[in-house]
Amino acid sequence: MMNEQLNMEESEDTKLVDNALVKWKHLYDDELKNVDKFIVENIDSDASLIINIISHILSSGGKRIRPILTILSAKLCGYEGDRHVSLATAIEFFHTATLLHDDVVDESSMRRGSPTANSVWDNSASVLVGDYLLSKAFQIISRDGSLKVLRILSDSSAIITEGEVKQLMATNDLTTNKEQYIDIISSKTSQLFVAACQVGAVISEQKAKNEKALESFGRNLGTAFQIIDDTLDYSAKQEQLGKEIGDDFREGKVTLPIILAYQRADKAEKRFLERSIEWAADGLQEKGDFERAVSIIDKYDVLEDSIETAKEYANRAKQNLSIFPDGEIKQSLLDILDFSVSREY
Amino acid sequence: MMNEQLNMEESEDTKLVDNALVKWKHLYDDELKNVDKFIVENIDSDASLIINIISHILSSGGKRIRPILTILSAKLCGYEGDRHVSLATAIEFFHTATLLHDDVVDESSMRRGSPTANSVWDNSASVLVGDYLLSKAFQIISRDGSLKVLRILSDSSAIITEGEVKQLMATNDLTTNKEQYIDIISSKTSQLFVAACQVGAVISEQKAKNEKALESFGRNLGTAFQIIDDTLDYSAKQEQLGKEIGDDFREGKVTLPIILAYQRADKAEKRFLERSIEWAADGLQEKGDFERAVSIIDKYDVLEDSIETAKEYANRAKQNLSIFPDGEIKQSLLDILDFSVSREY
Numbered sequence: 001m002m003n004e005q006l007n008m009e010e011s012e013d014t015k016l017v018d019n020a021l022v023k024w025k026h027l028y029d030d031e032l033k034n035v036d037k038f039i040v041e042n043i044d045s046d047a048s049l050i051i052n053i054i055s056h057i058l059s060s061g062g063k064r065i066r067p068i069l070t071i072l073s074a075k076l077c078g079y080e081g082d083r084h085v086s087l088a089t090a091i092e093f094f095h096t097a098t099l100l101h102d103d104v105v106d107e108s109s110m111r112r113g114s115p116t117a118n119s120v121w122d123n124s125a126s127v128l129v130g131d132y133l134l135s136k137a138f139q140i141i142s143r144d145g146s147l148k149v150l151r152i153l154s155d156s157s158a159i160i161t162e163g164e165v166k167q168l169m170a171t172n173d174l175t176t177n178k179e180q181y182i183d184i185i186s187s188k189t190s191q192l193f194v195a196a197c198q199v200g201a202v203i204s205e206q207k208a209k210n211e212k213a214l215e216s217f218g219r220n221l222g223t224a225f226q227i228i229d230d231t232l233d234y235s236a237k238q239e240q241l242g243k244e245i246g247d248d249f250r251e252g253k254v255t256l257p258i259i260l261a262y263q264r265a266d267k268a269e270k271r272f273l274e275r276s277i278e279w280a281a282d283g284l285q286e287k288g289d290f291e292r293a294v295s296i297i298d299k300y301d302v303l304e305d306s307i308e309t310a311k312e313y314a315n316r317a318k319q320n321l322s323i324f325p326d327g328e329i330k331q332s333l334l335d336i337l338d339f340s341v342s343r344e345y
Numbered sequence: 346m347m348n349e350q351l352n353m354e355e356s357e358d359t360k361l362v363d364n365a366l367v368k369w370k371h372l373y374d375d376e377l378k379n380v381d382k383f384i385v386e387n388i389d390s391d392a393s394l395i396i397n398i399i400s401h402i403l404s405s406g407g408k409r410i411r412p413i414l415t416i417l418s419a420k421l422c423g424y425e426g427d428r429h430v431s432l433a434t435a436i437e438f439f440h441t442a443t444l445l446h447d448d449v450v451d452e453s454s455m456r457r458g459s460p461t462a463n464s465v466w467d468n469s470a471s472v473l474v475g476d477y478l479l480s481k482a483f484q485i486i487s488r489d490g491s492l493k494v495l496r497i498l499s500d501s502s503a504i505i506t507e508g509e510v511k512q513l514m515a516t517n518d519l520t521t522n523k524e525q526y527i528d529i530i531s532s533k534t535s536q537l538f539v540a541a542c543q544v545g546a547v548i549s550e551q552k553a554k555n556e557k558a559l560e561s562f563g564r565n566l567g568t569a570f571q572i573i574d575d576t577l578d579y580s581a582k583q584e585q586l587g588k589e590i591g592d593d594f595r596e597g598k599v600t601l602p603i604i605l606a607y608q609r610a611d612k613a614e615k616r617f618l619e620r621s622i623e624w625a626a627d628g629l630q631e632k633g634d635f636e637r638a639v640s641i642i643d644k645y646d647v648l649e650d651s652i653e654t655a656k657e658y659a660n661r662a663k664q665n666l667s668i669f670p671d672g673e674i675k676q677s678l679l680d681i682l683d684f685s686v687s688r689e690y
Binding site (some may be wrong): 045047048124125128135138145151153162169297304 | 502506509539
């Protein structure tokens with residue numbers, strides 16, 4: 001069987017998972033192992049390219065935060081069945097498909113310190129294997145048999161893609177404002193966090209109020225998570241930790257740090273940002289541009305304010321969980337939330 | 346509303362639709378207009394890029410053969426509801442998504458005489474708008490509410506993508522044999538014909554025997570259709586009609602004409618095919634190579650034999666319909682089948 005070749009070994013990077021996830025591992029570890037088993041069972045193609053690419057991407061060190069959210073959300077709702085395992089797998093397939101397609105969109109060559117699939121194979125392989133994973137996600141949902149789950153995931157998939165298209169349209173566009181930025185990340189990133197959490201409530205047959213609360217928790221957590229992600233791409237501390245930074249800048253992506261910096265910049269700094277961001281695609285960026293952008297960002301305390309915005313969303317997320325009883329499960333979700341806004345790597 | 350901008354005007358090319366489709370237009374025309382209306386209603390994004398690309402691709406002259414098959418299959422089964430309209434739209438969305446992604450995979454710049462979306466916009470836009478259409482297809486299925494239809498479409502989607510990956514792996518590989526070729530096209534092309542026909546039976550709640558017959562009809566029709574498509578890419582008659590030919594050859598695709606030519610070629614011809622097909626990706630094709638390939642294909646009557654193979658599948662498809670009562674609807678399907686193997690353009 002080809003699927004026995006699927007390499008599910010964790011990379012060193014995965015082993016160095018974040019404190020919150022390590023601390024609460026006992027709450028989700030069995031299920032996550034079953035997710036891995038379920039992945040191997042479901043990726044049973046006799047096309048070796050599919051097996052190789054999926055092995056590559058799954059073993060290159062993701063935090064698995066989305067499937068963990070499905071598992072913990074289900075548990076928070078007292079769920080005792082096993083549908084959360086297959087649906088967490090579907091969520092992870094969605095995420096992995098998005099990563100594969102994003103790498104083509106961003107023309108990335110590295111992700112999490114490993115070469116991306118499209119740099120090892122090519123764009124064709126990334127597009128098609130991404131499509132394969134999307135199909136597999138919907139196959140899992142079809143076997144699960146809940147039309148409500150199907151609705152959540154197909155709606156989410158449309159919203160996520162629309163968000164990515166809007167992000168593409170906002171690239172190199174310095175007229176993008178904070179509200180538009182939040183709208184974009186709320187679609188392209190938060191929506192899968194929403195789906196991951198909401199599915200946990202739906203399979204537990206929770207009342208509407210609880211489902212809604214988990215939905216909002218996912219949205220606010222996802223938004224905080226993405227703001228921090230975008231902030232870290234300008235963080236000197238990241239660089240000290242040996243991570244590559246400046247990708248968003250080089251791609252001309254207009255994220256919160258750039259939006260705030262541009263708003264606060266003086267005339268000369270504005271002109272500089274216009275040349276380096278708006279004309280990034282035309283190769284008008286020069287050596288030293290990124291460092292100059294970072295110095296403008298530092299000058300106006302942009303990163304501090306970005307982190308502050310992320311913390312506001314984290315606080316809302318915390319409020320969203322207040323209707324659930326205290327305990328280990330709730331605490332684990334709150335710790336993941338805390339980690340998301342305080343992580344430095 | 347942005348969606349009012351969706352341009353659904355038919356191109357000249359669409360108006361010159363094939364005889365069989367024109368002849369039986371009265372059987373499906375009302376429904377096809379409703380499909381168009383349904384498309385406009387469903388593509389309601391405020392991202393102008395989505396509207397522009399979908400307008401571009403939908404107005405650039407497809408035959409709409411897949412949604413027509415869903416409509417006619419449903420009618421053959423005596424269906425009288427309106428689910429066939431929304432599901433035919435979902436089938437067309439799947440097909441359009443596949444076209445967008447294929448253009449990235451094949452690095453095509455022209456399709457049906459119009460520039461492809463990825464040449465007018467870029468790969469990013471084609472990937473993301475393709476994903477958007479896939480999501481929209483699953484949204485439609487979710488609203489239709491049949492888990493059986495979901496299973497058919499999600500299984501088909503996985504099979505189609507797997508077929509495309511296998512085609513990618515077979516590119517430049519002259520060891521690909523006829524059986525492997527049929528397996529690839531049966532997945533990548535026929536499977537959506539299967540789904541299009543099968544859905545018609547499923548919503549009509551036909552007994553298993555009839556559903557199975559329409560499923561087989563779709564598979565055999567799709568296989569015949571693709572073999573002819575692959576044959577036309579080497580046809581002098583096509584060239585006389587002003588169509589571009591030779592795309593498959595230039596991309597190093599190993600389709601039936603090349604497989605048969607390679608089997609029958611003498612030593613020198615084999616060496617030539619090895620250089621020009623196996624090394625196509627490395628730019629080792631030379632001026633005049635395509636013409637030499639065509640002369641080898643002509644020498645060994647390869648096109649005639651390919652068309653013969655297509656006709657065998659068409660005959661099987663004809664047999665598949667024998668259990669249905671004679672009448673206009675059945676005749677329209679048989680005429681579409683006949684057209685598929687006799688078309689010259």
